[in-house]
Amino acid sequence: MSENTLRLDQLTMNDVPLVGGKNASLGEMLQNLTALGVSVPGGFATTSMAYHQFLEHEGLADRINGLLNELNVDDVAALQRTGAQIRDLIMEVPFPPDMEADIDTAYAALEVEYGTETSWAVRSSATAEDLPDASFAGQQETYLNVSGLDNIKQAIRLVFASLFNDRAIAYRVHQGFAHEGVALSAGIQKMVRSDIGASGVMFTLDTESGFNDAVFVTSSYGLGEMVVQGAVNPDEFYVHKPTLTAGRPAILSRHIGSKMEKMEYAPAGGDELVQIVPVAEDDQILFSISDEEVESLATMAMVIEKHYGRPMDIEWAKDGNDGRIYIVQARPETVQSQSANIIEKYILKSRSEVLSTGRSIGHRIGSGKACLMNDLSQMDSFEPGQVLVTDMTDPDWEPIMKRASAIVTNRGGRTCHAAIIARELGVPAVVGCGDATAAVKAGDDVTVVCSEGDTGVVYQGLLDFEHVTHELDEMPEIPVKIMMNVGNPDRAFGFSQLPNAGVGLARLEFVINNMIGIHPKALMNPESVPEEVQQIIKQRTTAYGSPIEYYVSRIAEGVSTIAAAFAPKKVIVRMSDFKSNEYANLIGGSQFEPDEENPMIGFRGASRYISEDFRACFELECQAMKRVRDEMGLTNVELMIPFVRTVDEAKGVVEILRDNGLERGKNGLR
Structure with missing residues (x-):
């Protein structure tokens, strides 16, 4: 088009200096991956030359540099003042005439191609953004549902100004990027109608452990900014790459998020372009996308990862009109892919009252005085080493986050920008607690534990913990093969990276207790349990179609996660060995279990x-094992039967296994 604008489909990764990593990546995918099933909406981008031309116009660059040269970014108040001054300057200076004419021409071409009723997303793309060794994710702004040329121009100006928001200025200084060495490109991209569909983020590895054989997908209703910003707790899915490649059912786990709100287009004619509305309660307890769509997303993610040759962080959107899934951003993953070959372990030495729980970010433990903050106006009150507790932490809070010993939020998921930055900073975070700001009192000592799996816990008081590190390269070879005991599927990906010879014992009762928590008979006979138990069953099982399918699927998810983590090594699964008193402690269990004087030798195994x-x-349980072995193809799973007291009991169990498709000697089952 011109030196000021380029069509997205003209771009490749060689154009990063011109249009930044984000826009160059969109062009790279449009040119190379469209034929492979990756759909990317079209548009155009302003160039770095346009940005520099704008800064030189009316001496704007000199005034900005003068303000930055006097700034200490660790002075939070000064950072806020200077950032606001710079952004005001950018909004006041007009575009140079030739740059404005080129934007007019580029937009007119889009109207010819897509029509005049189309709305657009206007996103930033920094020329130093999304480099393999730095995460600029979310530092500049995005504007959605923008219509008309005048509004496009205003959004471009706002995008330019966002290069000087507080978090972006601080990040460049801390990462050693010169301010004048970073330029900004605005990407104008056709909107996907995910406001009436769904959207989310996916990574081509596990964000917590770095396990590379899984795609991690998040999803929620409406526009994707709610997921990215951490304003909603999304659904989460893990997909096993080798199983998907083999053409088998490949979803290892599903976690239903609360999805209480969604962002959609605001009514035409108002001041706001988008609005946040409640999600219907009946929709909250359903998954926002289907299994087929999850696997389609994972397939696209693998295509993108293969093309780029490295782990990727990808944003996607499902159009509610045409039902298709589109990729709207793809950038290198910048945290786990750079982790050193070191195993770091935090061990909690004691426990106390649990104040709140949520999704754990990282595997660390942090403690300190709780600082409850409602908004950024309270930044000056935060002291280094405190635990930040707030409703929603977004990247604007980076100056505080880097000084916090831990972060706790009411809202957010594991792929929001706040979680990404927390991982990058190495700060433990518990997100999506729901009640953190009510449950934790300002000034109280708390300990934030993210070292025990998927669930992060906020404990009362300063608890003792141990921090141990091991360099894998320095661990000695041992003359025996050591198999692991793994009871928590949430930690399987991380455990699998330790030296091991497989899993010698995976207790099914641990999976049932942690992932289901309801007695199987209550699920098989929901009409027979009290009303409050029926409500719990409805809440947890509706997304799976039926209570029985929920029970089978959740067992299969837990076992397949462990099996995939250690494949092709052997994983020995011991079928459930709850004692009657333990079964009685499951939800709805007391009415189905006998009262035994000595359950240890009673009705078990x-x-x-x-x-x-x-x-x-x-x-x-047999159906779940058959699903894992025969349908998913994870035949590294072997079965152990516990507490066999007689030969007749053994024969009876073998017959039941055979009747349910688990016959010894077939499909590698011993």
């Missing part, structure tokens, strides 16, 4: 499986 009272429950 093989004798329970073959009893008429429990056989149907055991058969559900």
Whole structure:
């Protein structure tokens, strides 16, 4: 088009100096991946030359540099003042005439191609953004549902100004990027109608452990900014790459998020372009996308990762009109892919009252005095080493986050920008707690624990913990093969990276207790349990279609996650060995269990499986194992039967296994 604008489909990764990493990546995918099934909306980008031309216009650059040269970015108040002054200057200076004419021409061409009723997303793309060794994600602004040329121009100006928001200025200084060495390109991209569909973020590795054989997908209703900003707790899915490549069902786990709100287009004619509205309660307890769509997303992610040759961080959107899924951003993952070959372990030495729980970010422990903050106007009150507790932490809070010992939020998911920055800073965070600002009191000592799996916990008081590091390269070879005990699927990806010879014991009762928590008979007979238990069952199982499918699927998810983490090494799964008192402690369990004087030697193990009272429950476990082995193809799973007291019990269990498609000697089952 011109030196000031370029069509997205003209760009490749060689154009990063011209249009930044984000826009160059869009062009790279449009040119190379469209034929491979990756759909990317079109548009155009302003160039770095246009940005520099704008800064030189009316001496704007000199005035900006003068303000920055006097700034100490660690002075939060000064940072806020200077950033605001610079942004005001940018909004006041007009575009140079030739730059404005080129934008007019580029937009006119889009109207010819897409029509005059189309709305647009206007996003930033910094020339130093999304480099393999730096995460600029979310530092500049995005404007959605922008219509008309005048509004496009205003959004471009706002995007330019966002290069000098507080978090972007501070980040460049801390990462050693010269301010004048970073230019900004504005990407004008056709909007995907995800406001009436769904959207989210996905990574081509596990964001917490760096496990590379899984795609991590998040999804929520409406426009994707809610997921990116951390304003909503999204659905989460893990997909196993080798299983997907083999053409088998590949979803390892599903986690339903609360999804209480969504962002959609605001009514035409008002001042706001988008609005946040509640999600219907019946929709909150359903998954926002189907299994087929999850696997389609994972397939696209793998295509993108293969093309770029490195782990990727990808934003996607599902159009509610045409039902298609589009990729709207793709950039290198910048945290786990750079992790050194070091195993870091935090061990909690004691426990206390649990104040709140949420999704854990990282695997560390932090403690300190809780500082409750409602908004950025309170930044000056935050002291280094405190625990930041707030409703929603976004990247604007980076100056505080880097001084916090831990972060706790009411809202957010594991792929929001706040979580990404927390990982980059190495600060433990618990997001999506729901009640953190109510449950934690300002000034109280708290300990934030992210070292024990997917669930992060905020404890009362300063608890003792141990921090241990091991360099894998320095660990000695041992003369015996050591298999692991793994009971928590949430930690399987991380554990699998330790030296091991597979899993010698995965207890199914741990999976049932942690991932289901409801007695199987309550799920098989929901009408027979009290009303409050029926409500819990409805809340947890509706997304799966039925309570029984929920039970089978959740067991299969837990076992397949462990099996995939250690594949092709052997994973020995011990079928459930709850004692009657332990089964009674599950939700709805007390009415289905006998009152035994000594449950240790009572109704458990093989004798329970073959009893008429429990056989149907055991058969559900068998269905889950068959699904993992035969449908997903994870035949590294072997089965162990616990507490077999007689030969007849053994024969009876083997018959039930055979009747449910788990016959010894077939498909590698011993």
